[in-house]
Amino acid sequence: MPMNTAEIQSKLDCQAPLMMLDRVTTLNKDQQVIAQKSVSANESYFQGHFPENPIMPGVLLIEAMVEATQFMWDRSDLILTRVKRGRFREMVKPGMQLTIKVNAIKKYACQAKVLIDDKDVCVADLEFKVTEEN
Template identity: 30%
Template sequence: MDIHQILKKLPHRYPILLVDRVLAVEPGKAIKALKNVTINEPFFVGHFPHRPVMPGVLMLEAMAQTAALLAFAEDAAAPGSDKVIYFAGIDGARFKRPVEPGDQLVMDVELIRHKAGIYKFKGTARVGEDIACEAELMCTMRSIA
C-alpha cells in the first residue's frame, strides 16, 4: 500500500501522519509498515536541537496508525466511511533504542483479538534488526456520524 492508499484510509495528515508505506498486510492477522524518519520532521526542532531523537510517544502513534490500517483491512466498510479508530489503551510500552534522522522505522503489528469494535494489538517497531519500541495497543472503532 503506497502513501496515496494510506491517505484514503487514515484521517491523519501532516504533521501527524506517521506511516509512509505498508509492506505487507494479512487482514485479521498482521501488518508490516514503515516510516522514513528525516531531519525535516517538525518535532526534531525541539526534541532535541543538539541531538535529534524521535519522541517515544510518536513511535507509539506510528504503531497505532499501523494497527488502524490493519483494523480497516479487516472491516471493508471502514475506509472512506464514517468510521474512525481511537486509542483506548497502551500496555507494556518499552523503548529500547533511540530513533534518529535517517532511520527507517519498521512497524510489525499483529492482531491479538477483536470483539465488539475493540481491538487489541501487539506492536514492535524496529530500526534494522534492533527493537526501538514495543507495546500492546488497544483501540476502538467508532462511527463519527
C-alpha cells in the same frame, strides 16, 4: 501489494504532520500489517526535541503503531484506550528506517513493535475502541 503514502492516506483519517507511515509492505487484513517510516532530519518535531541532539518523540512511535493498526483493521475510527507493557529501548534519530509490525491478538487488541534493522526500538500491547457516533 506495497502501498505508498497517498494510498495509506486515502484509507486513514490522518494528515501531515501526524501521518507516520510512508509505506505498507505486508497486509493480512485483521491479522498482521508491516509498514515503514523513513525518519527525515526535516521533520518539524526535531526543532524542539532536541535541536542539539534530535530524537524522535516516543509518542510518535506509538502513533505509528496506531496508524498501522487502523490500517490493518481498515478502521480509521479506532481510538487508542490502553498501552500495556510499553517499552522504549533505543533512541530514534534522523536518517533511520523504521519497520512497524502489528499482530492482532483479538478484536481491537494487538502486539506492536517498531524495529530498526530487526532490532526492537519500541514494543507495546495496544487496545482500542471504536469511536461512538451520536
